[in-house]
Amino acid sequence: MSVHTKHFHFGSQLSLHDSLKSYLNVCVCVLNLSLTKEKNQITQCNLSFCATNQLYQRINTENLFNLKPEIRSPIFGGKFKPSFDIQIEATLDPALLPTLRENATNAEEAAAYLQKISQEQPDHPILSTYSWYALEVKQKHDLGETSYTTLWKYLNPSLITPDGIDPEKMNEAMNSFTKEWANSNGSGTSEDIITQAIEEMTQTFEELTNSFSEMTQEVVSETMAEMNSAFEELADTFSEIAEEIELEKPSIFESVTNFFQEEEWQFQIVQEKQTLRLVFQGNNGKWDCYAKAREEKQQFVFYSLCPIQVPSEKLQAIAEFITRANYGMIIGNFELDFNEGEIRYKTSIDVDGDNLSFALIKQMVYANVMMMDEYLPGIIATIKNNISPLDAIAEIEA
Numbered sequence: 001m002s003v004h005t006k007h008f009h010f011g012s013q014l015s016l017h018d019s020l021k022s023y024l025n026v027c028v029c030v031l032n033l034s035l036t037k038e039k040n041q042i043t044q045c046n047l048s049f050c051a052t053n054q055l056y057q058r059i060n061t062e063n064l065f066n067l068k069p070e071i072r073s074p075i076f077g078g079k080f081k082p083s084f085d086i087q088i089e090a091t092l093d094p095a096l097l098p099t100l101r102e103n104a105t106n107a108e109e110a111a112a113y114l115q116k117i118s119q120e121q122p123d124h125p126i127l128s129t130y131s132w133y134a135l136e137v138k139q140k141h142d143l144g145e146t147s148y149t150t151l152w153k154y155l156n157p158s159l160i161t162p163d164g165i166d167p168e169k170m171n172e173a174m175n176s177f178t179k180e181w182a183n184s185n186g187s188g189t190s191e192d193i194i195t196q197a198i199e200e201m202t203q204t205f206e207e208l209t210n211s212f213s214e215m216t217q218e219v220v221s222e223t224m225a226e227m228n229s230a231f232e233e234l235a236d237t238f239s240e241i242a243e244e245i246e247l248e249k250p251s252i253f254e255s256v257t258n259f260f261q262e263e264e265w266q267f268q269i270v271q272e273k274q275t276l277r278l279v280f281q282g283n284n285g286k287w288d289c290y291a292k293a294r295e296e297k298q299q300f301v302f303y304s305l306c307p308i309q310v311p312s313e314k315l316q317a318i319a320e321f322i323t324r325a326n327y328g329m330i331i332g333n334f335e336l337d338f339n340e341g342e343i344r345y346k347t348s349i350d351v352d353g354d355n356l357s358f359a360l361i362k363q364m365v366y367a368n369v370m371m372m373d374e375y376l377p378g379i380i381a382t383i384k385n386n387i388s389p390l391d392a393i394a395e396i397e398a
Contacts, residue, residue, distance in 0.1 A: 005044075007034045008107035014049075015118050016129050018064060033114070035107045042101050045092040045110060047132060050085040056137075064129040065090050067137070071151035077144055077359035084141040090132035091152065096125060142370070143331075144362035252300050252356050253293035259361040260291070267291075280304065282373030289369065298352040302364050304372035306343035306379060314383050315341065321382050321389035325375055325396075331367045334375070343379060345372045 009032050036044035051059065059067060065088065080086060092100065104110035117124045125131055138147035250258070253274055260267055260276060267276040276291040287307040293300055310318045315338055322334040322343070332347035347368040349360060378392035 005034055005036045006107045007032055008111050014114060015122060016127050018129050033107055033111045035110055042097055045100055046089055048089045050087050052085055053082050056086040065132050065134040067134040073149045075148045076357060077146035077363060080139050080146050081141045084139050086137060086139045088134055089136045090134045093131045096131055143367050144359050252295055255356045256291050256293055256300060256361060259358055280369045282369060284373050284376045299348060299350050300356055301348040302368050304345040304368050308380055308383055310341035310383060317382050317389055321392060324389055324393045332371060
């Protein structure tokens with residue numbers, strides 16, 4: 001069976017409306033539309049757009065794009081940052097695909113059709129935010145990426161037809177969804193996780209099937225029965241899934257090494273393969289970094305070593321500088337070795353009972369080197385130019 005997905009970048013603004021017909025301007029920097037075709041027929045239409053943080057707050061509060069709290073996975077990578085746009089990928093209600101098929105045969109034509117009805121038929125059902133189901137929400141920022149997925153990514157509305165859902169696809173969707181919950185919450189709470197997953201997916205699926213008028217009550221009942229049966233089977237084998245996840249879980253050192261390889265950092269392995277030595281070039285200097293895995297404690301520590309060593313007569317001034325700099329620090333802190341005159345910036349995390357994800361490592365590493373790069377000129381000014389710590393900090397934080 002031939003399945004193809006085509007993308008079209010149409011980089012323009014689209015006006016959508018909610019159930020009250022109040023128009024929601026989706027201000028985008030990049031807007032993509034993708035069509036999936038099976039046997040030369042459109043089976044899925046996805047829209048990706050970037051919303052401002054203010055717009056996302058409205059989407060989040062009003063559950064637009066069917067973005068209900070109970071069908072979201074845990075957020076990875078910390079909280080969303082207020083100064084960066086948020087990208088949302090959503091899929092069109094399959095009940096509206098026939099209308100789209102009548103007016104478009106490819107992604108470019110579909111984009112043109114959406115623009116046309118946006119101008120000529122602003123009340124069209126396709127332009128309703130409730131006709132789109134959010135699959136993934138993510139934000140790329142200077143510290144990495146923050147993101148979460150939804151139930152719709154696993155149990156895509158396009159899988160639901162008047163004949164119900166393919167049992168194999170439904171089992172696969174539930175397995176993936178449950179694994180994500182297990183990975184996020186730890187295998188120790190597996191019973192709670194599966195119970196919560198069953199309740200939330202069942203409730204959401206009932207609401208979804210009620211929105212498809214062409215589905216008969218018999219089909220809905222049969223599909224619900226299949227879904228409950230699949231969940232029972234999944235619950236029976238959940239301990240095996242949890243064990244599989246635990247076996248697949250890489251060590252902290254492996255996760256850290258994989259991260260730096262992915263980010264194309266050069267490094268050397270030291271101290272019995274538990275620490276990496278790296279070099280970072282910032283805007284204000286170049287220095288050594290160390291990434292240390294503490295497997296027994298399930299901790300990861302990252303250090304930036306200041307390239308300037310503190311002479312003994314400047315220790316008190318630098319101690320004051322570091323104390324002033326550390327006040328208010330959210331992620332990490334400066335440290336000073338009074339014996340050696342070494343300054344370093346440290347970020348660390350304890351992941352006991354959880355996974356050390358790519359996003360977490362990225363946030364720790366880049367937050368660390370950014371802080372060293374930002375405060376390095378003040379350290380140099382305090383040591384070499386006899387600038388007072390108060391003035392040096394004031395100049396940086398201004």
